[in-house]
Amino acid sequence: MTERTAAHAGGNQRRKRPTMLDVAREAGVALRTVSRVVNNDPTVGPELAARIRQAILALDYAPDEQARQLRRGVSGIIGAAVRNLSDAHPVLSSVDRTARENRMTVLAMSTEDEEQRERDAVLSMCRRRVDGIIMEPISTNHQYLASEIESGMPVVAVDRPTGGVAADAVLSDNAAGIGLGFRHLVLHGHQRIAYIGDQERVFTGRERAAAFRACTAANGGTLEGRVHTGVIEPAFIAAALAATLGGDLPATALITGNAQTTIEVLRQLGSAAGDVAIVGFDDFLLADLLRPGLTVVAQDSATIGRTAIELLLARAADHSRPVQTVTVPVELIARGSGELPPR
Amino acid sequence: MTERTAAHAGGNQRRKRPTMLDVAREAGVALRTVSRVVNNDPTVGPELAARIRQAILALDYAPDEQARQLRRGVSGIIGAAVRNLSDAHPVLSSVDRTARENRMTVLAMSTEDEEQRERDAVLSMCRRRVDGIIMEPISTNHQYLASEIESGMPVVAVDRPTGGVAADAVLSDNAAGIGLGFRHLVLHGHQRIAYIGDQERVFTGRERAAAFRACTAANGGTLEGRVHTGVIEPAFIAAALAATLGGDLPATALITGNAQTTIEVLRQLGSAAGDVAIVGFDDFLLADLLRPGLTVVAQDSATIGRTAIELLLARAADHSRPVQTVTVPVELIARGSGELPPR
DNA sequence: TTGAAAGCGCTAACAG
DNA sequence: CTGTTAGCGCTTTCAA
Numbered sequence: 001m002t003e004r005t006a007a008h009a010g011g012n013q014r015r016k017r018p019t020m021l022d023v024a025r026e027a028g029v030a031l032r033t034v035s036r037v038v039n040n041d042p043t044v045g046p047e048l049a050a051r052i053r054q055a056i057l058a059l060d061y062a063p064d065e066q067a068r069q070l071r072r073g074v075s076g077i078i079g080a081a082v083r084n085l086s087d088a089h090p091v092l093s094s095v096d097r098t099a100r101e102n103r104m105t106v107l108a109m110s111t112e113d114e115e116q117r118e119r120d121a122v123l124s125m126c127r128r129r130v131d132g133i134i135m136e137p138i139s140t141n142h143q144y145l146a147s148e149i150e151s152g153m154p155v156v157a158v159d160r161p162t163g164g165v166a167a168d169a170v171l172s173d174n175a176a177g178i179g180l181g182f183r184h185l186v187l188h189g190h191q192r193i194a195y196i197g198d199q200e201r202v203f204t205g206r207e208r209a210a211a212f213r214a215c216t217a218a219n220g221g222t223l224e225g226r227v228h229t230g231v232i233e234p235a236f237i238a239a240a241l242a243a244t245l246g247g248d249l250p251a252t253a254l255i256t257g258n259a260q261t262t263i264e265v266l267r268q269l270g271s272a273a274g275d276v277a278i279v280g281f282d283d284f285l286l287a288d289l290l291r292p293g294l295t296v297v298a299q300d301s302a303t304i305g306r307t308a309i310e311l312l313l314a315r316a317a318d319h320s321r322p323v324q325t326v327t328v329p330v331e332l333i334a335r336g337s338g339e340l341p342p343r
Numbered sequence: 344m345t346e347r348t349a350a351h352a353g354g355n356q357r358r359k360r361p362t363m364l365d366v367a368r369e370a371g372v373a374l375r376t377v378s379r380v381v382n383n384d385p386t387v388g389p390e391l392a393a394r395i396r397q398a399i400l401a402l403d404y405a406p407d408e409q410a411r412q413l414r415r416g417v418s419g420i421i422g423a424a425v426r427n428l429s430d431a432h433p434v435l436s437s438v439d440r441t442a443r444e445n446r447m448t449v450l451a452m453s454t455e456d457e458e459q460r461e462r463d464a465v466l467s468m469c470r471r472r473v474d475g476i477i478m479e480p481i482s483t484n485h486q487y488l489a490s491e492i493e494s495g496m497p498v499v500a501v502d503r504p505t506g507g508v509a510a511d512a513v514l515s516d517n518a519a520g521i522g523l524g525f526r527h528l529v530l531h532g533h534q535r536i537a538y539i540g541d542q543e544r545v546f547t548g549r550e551r552a553a554a555f556r557a558c559t560a561a562n563g564g565t566l567e568g569r570v571h572t573g574v575i576e577p578a579f580i581a582a583a584l585a586a587t588l589g590g591d592l593p594a595t596a597l598i599t600g601n602a603q604t605t606i607e608v609l610r611q612l613g614s615a616a617g618d619v620a621i622v623g624f625d626d627f628l629l630a631d632l633l634r635p636g637l638t639v640v641a642q643d644s645a646t647i648g649r650t651a652i653e654l655l656l657a658r659a660a661d662h663s664r665p666v667q668t669v670t671v672p673v674e675l676i677a678r679g680s681g682e683l684p685p686r
Numbered sequence: 687t688t689g690a691a692a693g694c695g696c697t698a699a700c701a702g
Numbered sequence: 703c704t705g706t707t708a709g710c711g712c713t714t715t716c717a718a
Contacts, residue, residue: 021696031706043704070413084436093427093428128409129407263629266632267632290633324348327344328344362711364711372688373690374689378714407712410712412712413695413710414712
């Protein structure tokens with residue numbers, strides 16, 4: 001690591017920031033009048049307004065949002081507690097876009113899938129008096145939010161519902177997604193289909209596994225050795241793969257319950273990935289560049305993010321509106337891996 | 344999209360949030376004393392402190408960070424203006440982690456590679472009085488930040504330097520990275536190596552293209568038709584690929600200047616990707632799952648993010664310290680595509 | 687050790 | 703149309 005050091009900092013002499021009062025003095029008017037101009041209040045004489053605007057430019061004045069918002073009681077900030085900031089996070093991106101369309105900015109904090117972190121993040125957002133919170137719940141119990149919600153903090157859960165308190169939520173249609181994948185595989189000749197996915201104490205893991213069981217039963221298949229749920233780790237995936245692909249009647253097709261599972265499965269299958277049909281839940285970048293291309297059940301992140309903001313703003317506008325859960329459709333994208341015939 | 348609506352919102356009756364004064368009254372003490380307890384000031388009698396803490400719990404009081412920070416003059420927030428929030432953004436993740444280690448939170452805004460958006464984002468962060476700003480510059484001129492920097496706002500540029508104002512910066516060693524890739528390909532027998540990358544008005548595009556030219560020259564090769572820089576779009580990539588891989592003496596190896604270029608190149612090459620050796624600048628998720636695995640020059644995002652925060656905090660602590668540019672080493676990761684022999 | 691009072695920078699009643 | 707006067711919820715001199 002190389003460090004190149006310049007002669008000196010530009011702003012050695014730290015200039016004091018001008019306040020609204022400075023502008024008022026500069027323009028020879030009262031504080032209130034400056035405030036009016038800053039807020040585009042039309043009830044200011046045109047020449048006075050011009051003089052004030054000139055003073056603003058001369059002093060290079062910019063209003064202090066923190067102070068303004070303390071006074072007005074709104075922050076213009078929406079908090080987003082998401083699982084992580086590093087992986088592709090299309091929902092966060094959509095939230096950000098929609099927030100900006102509504103002249104709000106997003107304060108994102110990552111929970112790293114830890115309950116404690118979720119709690120810290122969300123409560124710190126509350127203390128910062130954000131105008132609302134969008135969260136991907138990690139905990140299953142959100143009692144700690146009860147008093148905040150009661151105080152009028154809009155909270156919208158995304159991907160999973162909250163537990164213990166009523167809050168608006170935006171969820172993907174997990175059951176339909178599994179159904180899509182399952183039927184797709186059956187249509188391509190598969191009868192022995194297995195499922196590998198997240199632990200069932202996680203909401204999505206539970207919903208998807210249940211849907212898979214229902215599909216299998218409806219299709220007249222056996223469930224024995226076909227459903228593997230657990231913490232996504234190499235060892236678990238290895239065991240699940242051995243169990244499903246080994247034996248007398250190995251599965252000819254696999255449904256993987258989320259992106260993390262899919263990726264680990266592909267990694268472990270290596271060049272054998274072409275031997276078994278795969279439909280993955282969740283789309284991800286580069287899934288189309290794999291060979292075979294990965295067939296996925298894709299969530300509609302854009303709609304999810306937009307809907308979350310809409311629910312949040314609706315609740316902020318009307319605190320007594322009924323709590324709502326919106327289910328967003330998913331879509332199957334065929335790219336090759338899900339169309340492989342049984343072998 | 345299905346909407347399920349519950350009977351009624353929990354918090355129909357919006358409860359007023361308790362203030363510090365409420366706590367003081369509840370505990371029968373002065374406001375100041377509550378403040379002391381909240382800030383862990385040891386000069387409070389133990390039993391009084393206990394009584395106050397009890398009142399805090401009873402009222403479920405949480406201090407208003409916005410007010411506290413207005414008064415103290417710090418916000419506890421670091422602004423991060425990054426190119427986007429959706430793609431994997433390892434630097435943002437590292438910034439977030441390091442910020443939290445320093446008890447600060449990150450306000451991330453995306454610039455979407457637009458100069459106007461960068462300006463809006465950064466100036467809005469300034470108005471919010473964040474404690475410092477980390478930015479991936481899009482513009483080449485940052486005069487608009489001069490007065491803010493002069494007022495003491497710490498600004499750290501990441502990936503590219505600022506223009507027109509002196510600010511700390513953290514950059515990857517672009518020249519070394521290109522050198523690593525180039526030598527790696529030469530070592531594997533390549534003499535006709537081409538470069539496809541970002542337009543040269545972008546700092547990194549310029550640095551990497553220049554380094555590639557220097558390497559080629561030092562290696563005694565021709566530059567004719569070997570360097571293609573432009574806005575990364577399918578048409579540009581198609582033209583570049585046609586030019587480098589067609590003709591009498593087609594290139595046998597490719598260096599791609601950034602992740603976006605690499606991905607588009609791979610997409611267009613399709614199954615022909617195994618015919619030409621490729622070293623990509625920038626690592627990305629799943630690069631190891633491609634076949635052949637993608638050989639990359641990887642930036643050290645963790646170090647970049649951590650260093651950015653460190654520079655920011657150092658400047659916040661000492662506004663007259665010299666401006667510094669830190670160059671972070673890169674690393675070549677061989678996965679197959681860069682080890683293909685010429686053909 | 688505790689308390690009263692004065693602001694941080696701004697907006698919002700209410701007069702003139 | 704403009705100015706005066708109170709605060710938003712908190713920290714911080716400065717006395718007691």
